[in-house]
Amino acid sequence: MEIILLERIPRLGQMGDVVKVKDGFARNYLLPQGKALRASEANRKKYEAQRVELEARNLERKNEAEQVSEKLDGMSFSIIRSAAETGQLYGSVSARDIVEVLANEGFKIGRNQVDLNQPIKAIGITNVDIALHPEVTATISLNVARSPEEAERQARGETLDSAEAIYGEGINESARPEAFFDPNAEFDEDSEEQTAPSQGGGETA
Structure with missing residues (x-):
């Protein structure tokens, strides 16, 4: 046509x-x-x-649109969602969610103005273009995190997509079997439990 x-x-x-x-x-x-x-x-x-x-x-x-863009362009917005330790969301963040977040900050944007090819399905920081006018586009930053604290960590550049990243590298140390085994302990065959080594080293009278 x-x-x-x-x-x-x-x-x-x-x-x-x-x-x-x-x-x-x-x-x-x-x-x-x-x-x-x-x-x-x-x-x-x-x-x-x-x-x-x-x-x-x-x-x-x-x-x-240019007046709105001057205020909106470069702004960062946090969205809190439940997610697995790998960073995958239990759900997703859609254009509708972005419109709602912007509305809460006083920006009236239509869903068709949000340039989002597919929903966001993982935590992290994503840049999203907002078409305010055919000739005017603003770019915002979406910080999708499990909590406000994690959003702050991501804003500082941390990548929180593993247990080690979330809780620290020591998280797996305490889970290793050797962490609970004392090689100097004596083994009680009857109780099948470790006992503390004797301090005296000799037989009692």
Whole structure:
């Protein structure tokens, strides 16, 4: 289908361009969202008549988006989720979750503005682009962690995807069998338990 773009669409064209797209993309997204018109002769004339108004409206929206971007770009947000010691989440963080986090901080963003190809499924820090306008993008940092304390550690550069990283390298030392075995202890065959070595070394009278 040939359409006239009413705003810049990434990887497609600029405002006023006439481009060919798949019918489904046009019918399900571009036309209902008011981002394009069918490229009929009547619509071409309609666009030309409204071009100045459309360009002015686009410039206004762009200026507003730039103001939001100045505040939002580079900000870091923490999201607390349950996860295994390997870092895999029991669930995921989706665009909807990101919209909610931003809303709690006063930023009204739509799900379709969150550039997240697939949900986040592991703890860690992920950069996510927010399309505030076809020509304005802000990048935020999402710190997904098991707790606020772990979020702070990740922010300092730690990678918490193993028991050793979470609890310290000594965590496995105490779990080794030799850690509970005293080679100098005597073995009581009747009780099958270790006993402390005798201090005197000789027989009693």
